[in-house]
Amino acid sequence: MSEFFRKYIKKENYPVLPQNIRFKTNFKNCIYEALKRRTWKESEGDMEWDIMWSEKEWIHEVFDHVHLQPHQRINHFRNYAELCRKDLMIKNMKRYKKNLEKEGKMDEAAEVDFFPLTYNMPGEYSLFVEEFKKNQNTVWIMKPIGKSQGKGIFLFTRLQQVSQWKSDFRWKPDNPQAEPYIVQKYIINPLLVGGKKFDLRLYVLVTNYSPLTAYLYRTGFARFTHHRYSHNPEDISNNYIHLTNVAVQKTSNQYDANTGGKWDLRQLKLYLVSKYGLEKVLECFSKIHQIFIKSLLAVQKSMINDKHCFELYGYDVLIDANLKPWLLEVNAAPSMTANTQVDFELKCNLLDDVFTIVDMEKVLQSNEEQIGGFDIIYRQTPISMPANSIYSTYLGCYNQRTSNLKKLSKMAAQRLASTPDPKNKPQ
Incomplete structure (x- = not known):
């Protein structure tokens, strides 16, 4: 945002001045960096904050025992585990599929086939x-x-x-x-690049479950193993072959610290198009897009909605050799620790766009279709792509967040400058 909104919006026109916003977090990685970049002030008090990026444990131990002010925001929903605990996620998916079948929506139910x-x-x-x-x-x-x-x-x-x-x-x-x-x-036939297994880390932001409001980040990355794939019996116990987690791979003697074992999503998409053709790859990415929608709908009725809450989910998706995507898990606290400079900037930009959408400064109108690298994908109903587009999702497309943020900030500056409403005086 941050720099573009501060550049174009005059101080006297801000509904809430950035330097008056207080944040609290115990994280000292990209989260802390992104919060500081917005010129927000760090709070040392337990509850003297406007926005808090908390650990999941805080939700269990503290949330139900405190009273939040109307403006305060927190980065987890109370029962986030409905989507982010592996057993509950599967339970909700199965129930969602069964309910669709009961309603006679057999075609829709048949599409809920993306978990092992x-x-x-x-x-x-x-x-x-x-x-x-x-x-x-x-x-x-x-x-x-x-x-x-x-x-x-x-x-x-x-x-x-x-x-x-x-x-x-x-x-x-x-x-x-x-x-x-x-x-x-176990998905025994993963799609390989250079003989190595990979999965995708993708980001979805939910700001409301009633009505469901969700944004998809265009950029993500593939996480690769550093050893060639094999499903031979003697290799079954070799986690370096089968697990893509950075925490596992970085202990390998073949770990590449320069790339961190990661590949930008758009680069991967272009590579796949060159190998399998545009039509098949677009269909694969469209199915991934639908995984986001269907998984959120599967838990929507179970979620305790709260106007104070938002959540950034890290989706882990595997593509098999037939270009079929599989949902492995959804993370309520995706890692925001970077292992390369490229990873650092990706995560700081991602978080900055999250905070722009949360809009503590009150400069947006809440009807924007794109905000930085995020595109709205659901607002009460699924959001359709433009009629003349060959794409069914922006996932893996060029992320022109800079030009978008410039445009948004200029529009906001003009609107706020022409608004005499006393509510728009800086707080």
Whole structure:
């Protein structure tokens, strides 16, 4: 925004002066940098803030015990876990699909096919064993429901390996605190680039669940493994081959610190177009776009909406060899720690655009279709692309955030300068 709105809007025309906005966060990565770049002031008090970027734990421990002022904003919804805890996400997807079938919307229900076959452990262990015995050559993956960065994940092909997991401290009848897992059919045929597996980290911002209001960031990145892909039995336990998480890959002796194992989404999209053709790639990206919409609709009725809340989600999507996208998980606290300079600027720009949309300065009109690198994708109903466009999504398109922010700031400056309303005097 920040610099463009400050450049074009006169100080006396600001409804809320940027330097009067107080923020609070315990993060010292790109989040802190983006907050400081807006010239907002850091607050040391527990509740003396206008906007807070909190840890998820704060929501559980504090949110229900405090009274927020009407203007205060916080970066999580109360029950964000409905979308961001692996088992609850799958439960909500299954329920959404079943409801569509009950309503006779069979075609729509058939499109909710973007998550792997999944069982909750230990609750659905017997069901899983039945399925396992039907397909004994299948590779499965175990994931703890609440961890990130690849922690606790392992692949297996033999039931004995799960039995060993069952018998250790994580799952004992006398340990009610044992962490549940999910087990999923492993996607054995991922799309490869240079023989290596990758997944996508993509960003969606929700500012309201009633009515649902969601924005999609044009830019994201692919996260690559640093070892060539193999699903040979002897390589099943090699996380450097199978897990793309940076926290895992950076411990590899083949880790490339210059690129951080990442590739810009637009570059990847252009590469895929050159290899598979425009039509197939556009269809793939359109399906990814629909994953965002359908996953949000799946949890909309479960979410506790609150005017104080917004949330930036980090979607992890895998594309298989048939160019079919699969939703792996949704993160309520996507990493904002950068491992390269390019990564740093991407995340700072992303966060700056988030704060522009949240609009603590009260300079927007709330009907903008694009704000920086974000495009509105849902506002009560899905947002359609222009009739003459060959694209069905802006995902992976050129991100002209700078020119957009200049245009928005000039329009805001003209509007605010011509508004005699006393509410528009600086606070």
